[in-house]
Amino acid sequence: MSKLRILQRPYLSSPECFQGVPVFLAQILAARGVQSERELELKLKHLFTTEMKGLSAAVELVDQAIDQQAKIVIVGDYDADGATSTALMLLALRAMGAQVDYLVPDRFKYGYGLTPAIAELAFSRFHPDLLITVDNGISSHEGVASAHALAMKVIITDHHLTTKAPPAAEAVVNPNQLGCPFPSKALAGVGVAFYLLAHLSRQREQQGKLSVKMTQFLDLVALGTYADVASLDHNNRILIDAGVQRIRQQQCRIGITALLDVANRDAAQLRAEDLGFVLGPRINAAGRMETMDIGIECLLATEPTQAYTLARQLNQLNLERRQVETQMKQEALTALSQxxxxxxxxxxxxxxxxxxxxxxxxxxxxxxxxxxxxxxxxxxxxxxxxxxxxxxxxxxxxxxxxxxxxxxxxxxxxxxxxxxxxxxxxxxxxxxxxxxxxxxxxxxxxxxxxxxxxQATLWTDGELEEAALQLSTVEQIEQLGPWGHQFPAPVFQGVFQIDDYRWLKDTHLKLWLRLGNGERVEAIAFSAKDKFTFDQSNAQVNLVYSLDRNVFNGRVSLQLNVIHLQH
Incomplete structure (x- = not known):
């Protein structure tokens, strides 16, 4: 393991502008670049409205395809972002009256993106008039040419980085393509698809055509965005927060509910990080171990029986993925040790x-x-x-x-x-x-x-006053979320007196810490045997930690989750 240096994040601006937010939390927000109270308001009305390059052309093509009942095929990707993007496109377009199917390349046979082979497969299987890529396509020059040779039009929706000119598709929508004015370059593939569909639905509604309310699909947008580890700028935080709220209120795909049940998670208590660490891996397992069709069909399911059958299948695939991963990592470490x-x-x-x-x-x-x-x-x-x-x-x-x-x-x-x-x-x-x-x-x-x-660096938000070591602080931090990539959850450091300790299952370290005011607080260091050297004779310990709640036998208490431990 690499050596670690621990540094405190610098404060980038004055925190006085955040009304009703404790000073230490205002400083944490400022350290993450939050400059105004508006950035703390995660309301859909604050989403960026600047039009993406190529968006109008894409909307017109899809609108025309729906009106003419042309055959549309979505070409997806085999990760959670691709799966949610594909499901989003299918659900929204079908609700607007489109004839639409999907195709996700077998990663082991066809590889990634709209290749010539995938264009040919789409043609032979569906004979579509229009191909729409989601979460891929920005580099698919040959695939677009093959599609055109087969008389298929192509719309590319993607978010991956590129420094080259895009393929010669009928429309290319990607905030990261050259010359796109859209302010957020952090959209995931599902976010790009959402923007296209939202503009399409709004236009169709204005024209008196069959349209759909896109907010009902924000559970998919949130899941794909967080699972793809997209940077949580203000725009993405709005999308994720709205989706999390829908899942908590059971206003989500039944497949998401089934996946949470299979994982023994309460939807009402869902946190944004559960999208990345509970739901995401189970959907990703389909593309990693078998076929992403299983994940997509779970997200498309309308009947509980089908949803739970597919959710259990995804859960099993995830278990198999973990076993394979463990073996491969051990082999890699053995090779490195030589x-x-x-x-x-x-x-x-x-x-x-x-x-x-x-x-x-x-x-x-x-x-x-x-x-x-x-x-x-x-x-x-x-x-x-x-x-x-x-x-x-x-x-x-x-x-x-x-x-x-x-x-x-x-x-x-x-x-x-x-x-x-x-x-x-x-x-x-x-x-x-x-x-x-x-x-x-x-x-x-x-x-x-x-x-x-x-040089590996662990960034912290400094020491936390003992008065703030309470459950109310956990609640305040949660209310300021979602936290994630490029908007990390608060991490603190401090020296504590060890009052007692216990090893759990001979690998996790449970600590009882005595504060200066005489109170005790619990801390847990998961997999401590493999990570840290714990000297039981030392009365003090220096911890880097995050705040969490521990629920045991109906009792809720504060718990420090130990990230790093040293004496």
């Missing part, structure tokens, strides 16, 4: 490949390695063609992983066949025989970067 390096001499990047590794889990394993060693990681698995290997990359703060791969592709075009993604995550395909050459090139590129980037 390389002679220590904490002061870690390689700049971790690039690994094993013939038998599961293609659907390499992204998760790359993420685990990145977290443990604080190095960008790329994990490869064999492609079905036996010639290529597919990699999934995860990066640390300060290294834009997609751009790094692009730099290699530009310098050595023969090394990288396909690539795409974000700053923190990307995917790529290379020739199996080029693995060693790619690994050397990537390591050399990363090694040339600022050494300070490779």
């Amino acid at each position: 390389i002679q390096f220590d904490q002061d001499d870690l390689p700049a990047a971790l690039v690994m490949y094993e013939e038998h590794w599961h293609q659907g889990v390499i992204g998760i394993v790359a993420g685990r390695l990145k977290e443990q060693f604080h190095r960008p990681a790329i994990v490869f698995a064999a492609d079905q063609d036996g010639i290529h290997i597919k990699g999934s990359a995860r990066s640390i703060e300060g290294i834009h992983i997609r751009d790094a791969i692009e730099r290699i592709a530009e310098k050595q075009p023969n090394l990288v066949r396909f690539f795409g993604g974000h700053a923190a995550a990307a995917g790529l395909t290379i020739h199996k025989n080029d693995f060693v050459a790619f690994k050397q090139a990537f390591n050399q590129l990363i090694a040339e970067m600022d050494p300070d980037i490779f």
Whole structure:
């Protein structure tokens, strides 16, 4: 595990502008760039209304297709963002009277995006007039050309980064395409789809045509946005909060309710992070282990029997995914242990490949390695063609992983066949025989970067006054959420007296801490045996922690969730 430095976030502005918010919470908000009370109002009326480039053209095409009863096919993606985007498109367009089906590429057979093979498959299966991509397509130049050759029009809706001109589709909607004025570049694929459908529905309503109220689908928008780890700018926080409220009130897809029940979670107590850590992994498991059709059909289900059958299937696939992930990670760590390096001499990047590794889990394993060693990681698995290997990359703060791969592709075009993604995550395909050459090139590129980037840093919001160590603070923090990527939940640090301790299941550490005012507070360090060195003879402990509530036998009490522990 990488060495860790603990730093306090700087306060970026004066907190006086937040009425009714305690000073320490106002400072926390200011440290996250919140400048006004308006940014604390998560109301739909505050959503950005600036039109995205290509949106009007896309709306006109879809509107015309509905009126003419043309055949539409949604080309989705095999993650939670793609699944929610696909379900959203199907539900909204069908409600507006469209003839629409969907197709999600088998990741193990066709790979990612609108490829020529997918265009041909869509044509042979559905004979559509119009293809609409969701959460993919911004780099699908050849796929669009193939679709046109088969007399199919194409609308691309995507959110992935690009520095190139988009494909020659009839319309391209992506806030990250060159020249798009939309203020938020953080929309997930489902967010882009939502904006297109909202404009379409509004236009059809104004023209007296069959339309639909789009707010009823915000549960899907929230789920896809949070599960895709989109940055929580004000716009995304509005979308997520609205969706979470609908789920809590049981105004959501029955498939989401079923997934929560199968996971033993109470919908009424849903938190935004549950979208990413409870629902997201179960939907993602379908695309990782089998076919995303299972996840999409669960989100589309209208009958409880069907929804719960599919939810249980997704839950089982997630269990299998976790088993495969654990085995692959252990194999990766074993391989790394055979390389002679220590904490002061870690390689700049971790690039690994094993013939038998599961293609659907390499992204998760790359993420685990990145977290443990604080190095960008790329994990490869064999492609079905036996010639290529597919990699999934995860990066640390300060290294834009997609751009790094692009730099290699530009310098050595023969090394990288396909690539795409974000700053923190990307995917790529290379020739199996080029693995060693790619690994050397990537390591050399990363090694040339600022050494300070490779120092793992844990940011905190400083010490919390003892008077604030109470359940009401937990409630105040929750009310200021949702918290997530680029808008992290508050994390505090402090030195505490240890009053008592106990090991739970020989791995989790339970602490009872004595405060200066004589009161006791509980703390829990999950998997502490694997993470920390605990000296039971030491009466004091330095903790980095978040605040939570512990519910036990009907009793609710404050609990510190330990993130880091040192004496």
